[in-house]
Amino acid sequence: MKTFKAAPLIFLLIYTSIGWPTHSVCKNSHLEIYYISCDPLQDFAFTLDSCSGLTTGSVNIRAATVLRHSIRELFVTVNLFFNGKSIPIFSRQLCEQNHPNLSFCGKKKGEHVYYEGPVSFRSYDIPHGDFNVTVELFNGDQHTIVCTNFTILSR
């Protein structure tokens, strides 16, 4: 009887020691968003000011991480997972080498990055249903800087 109880505990223990925990970003009656870091090296801190901003096209976010690689150049890609397939929906360069736009560009390996500010995007009506979105940031050498899987439950 005891072994039956211990077995799932052991699995849970091994599992949590390898993967990162799931974080909740927002939760209201219409929308729930969770994320989990898909970077094997580290977890990622991320919060939203409010869920409602997601429908207006601009939302304040806070994000923090420690850089494993320099970001003289930084790119972001967003992929939607639908029916087991990955569909790229957004991709752009965030940091360029000379005179970049954003304040965190050019930070070095080992530096702490904290971004607090608006993120604007084309306002989509989030369709009803459950889906997964992967946001990946990588540098000019194709090293992953941040990788997060968002699970969006919309009702």
Added chain:
Amino acid sequence: MVRRGALSLLVFITFSLVVIFRTRLIASVNPCVQVTPGITYVCMELNLKGIPSEIPNSTQNLDLSFNPLEVLYSNYFSLVPALRFLDITRCHITKIEDDAFAGLHSLSVLLLTGNPLQFLAPRAFQDLTSLQRLVLVETNLFLLDSLPIGHLMSLQELNLSNNYIDSLKLPKYFSQLIHLKRLILQSNKISSISSGDLDALPTHNLTLVLCRNNIKYIQPRSFKRVYLQELSLRSSFEDNAVMQVGLLNLTGLHVNSLVLGGHRNLRKAESFNKNLLDGLCHMELQKITLICTGDAFGRTDSLSACLNNISTVRFMHTYLKTVYFPKNNNIRHLECKDIRFYHVPFENLASLTELRVLRITDTNTLVEFNLRSEVNWTLKNLETLDLSDNNLYIDLRWLCLKERFSNLMVLNLSFNSLITLSTEVFGPTKLKYLDLQHSRLIGPGRLPTFLCLKTLIYLDISYTSIVITMECSFCGLDSLEVLKMAGNSFKDNQLANAFTNVTKLKILDISYCQLQHVSLSSFDLLHDLRELNISNNKLLDFYPESYMHLQALTILDFHSNQLITLTKKHLENLPSGLKKLDLSQNLFDCSCDRLYFLRWGQEHKDLFINAEMMKCHSPSHLKGTQLMHFDESTCQVSVTTVAVSVSISVIVALSLILVYKFYFHLYYMILLLSGGHSTTDHSKIYDAFVIYSGEDQVWVKQELEDTLESGVPRFRLCLHYRDFRPGVPIITNIIKEGFQSSRKVIAVVSTHFLESRWCNFELEVAQSWQLLDSKASLIFVILEGVDRAALRQKLGLFRYLRRNAYLVWKDREVKRHVFLRQLKSALLEGKTWTEDELKAMLTN
């Protein structure tokens, strides 16, 4: 309760086991990644407490980042004295003791980012005499004075970003850092700059980065007679008012380049004051960059007039909608990147009479470019016009270009939406460099659109969706030395005579052009061509006639085609000066009949680029093998194989001869061994009764009696002159001694035989005997010289001979041998032996 306690104990034990197991697992393997053996090792995030003993002392580049080193004791790196690059980012280092880096005389880069330093001993950086770059970002530093770096004479870059330094007062030791080029104090706590702070500046060549500080006050004259290469002040001031005063207080500064502005994510909504940049009038300034100024500058005439004195003006990531400049002779270089133009405002720029370089790039909104407006304007000194990465739709007229920009040398219209070119006789007379890549082109390929560009040296029309259908596509490009046209196509995917008019060409790129065929005379006139890139096409071959005339060629890139091999003719005609040849990713055939090329390839290894990507495609068992690793010996038949096969065939032949020669001995041996020799029929004492004419007595004695009765096997013949009993009637003798006592009958047919009545009688008896016995026991031997006609007359015999096999005797050695052998095997049929006979035969 007890149960719960036991459960938690169990969980605890499992947890501990898991932890121990995991740490063991990490510790048991060789920790670091070897990038270059003996030189470069990466040991990032391995929970190391020191330098792993596996690292050789020849190591030059070592990445130890994200390991809990904590304290750097004296002689910490004595194991790796040859270090040039050391990364100890985020190693929880709180304390660096005296002589921690002792012995590292070659170290040129030291990265200490993200360590919460609490104690830096005065001799912490002792011995680092070659150090050029020291990164102390986010290291909990408060004071420049406490930094023990005064003796680092080679230092070129000192990065102190993200610390708590609140004063720009450079300590005296800075005056010794005579090679210092970059001092980065970004994101510190500098709130005021006082006069005398920069007195210790070592050179006039320094780039000073003060971005993201919170400067509230700059004391007047603190930058008087200060010389800097670059001063970067992005997001450095508390607000615009402070900035305005601050810039005024930079009076007297000599700086080559000044960067002012903010960051997109740190933008503050602020009112704009026309005099904001008035301070620029009081500086010696070559170049100003205004970056991320938000909506502060929508028009340049809302900027301070001081801007007009600077020779290089750059606007980046601003909301600039248009430009207005008063007539001035100072601005020579104007650059606008990621702004808000809708059209290129040439009319407004015409006031910049000395403008040499104009760049308007990365502007999504920019769609219009019009040279044909009614307004009369020129930019006669403009040499470089760069309008790349916009959304322009351009109808380019060469004559207009000539009239507006009579001095234009460089024109870059790449990465735009659409460019239409026309055929004109007159055009710009000084244009040397034209870049149209990745813009959709209309005109080239179908029309001689470059006819008037006699001076052009460089032309890039890569990926412009053109199809070369016309031989005169490049007519007029008399001076062209570089032509890049990758990613386009040719009519029928065939390269014909498109390049007959560009005889000065030195570099030609026709990769990704879907070419399937290159005609033999395509490159005949390109005697000066040095580089040819014809990669990523669909060419099956590259005929020697095509490249024979390219005697100046040094680089040939033929990778990613469908080449199978190069023949001797190909290789002999390769240009003698060829230095680099890329044949990778072709469909090479590595069968042994291509050995000439494979061998040549291995002998000319140094010639190839990407040799490791030259792989066999066929035969299937070699698919994927590197050409350079092709084993030639697989094509040579080995000596042992030859020896073995020869000796086997000799043995086989010998044994066949022996078998043939001793056929009968073997036969008897088998018989003797098998025991099949018991005789049942003792009545037959002769093996054969010979019917012959008396005239042939000599022949019978020579050829039959002597050979059959004394040879091997030994037969007994019944011969009438010898074996017939005297005193018995001949017929009785014939029947009793001849037919009844013999197994076979041999009829020796000769002319005499046919004439002899006795013989005919005997033959008839034999034939009827055969009928009675129903055995094929009659053997005919036809002698030489028997007349066929006479045989035919003897009708019964003739019929018999037509139906049955018979032997023909001819007086020739070989024929005799064959005859005898056939006769012997015929006689052997049905013969039985006694054991004694067999033994006697074998011993014979």
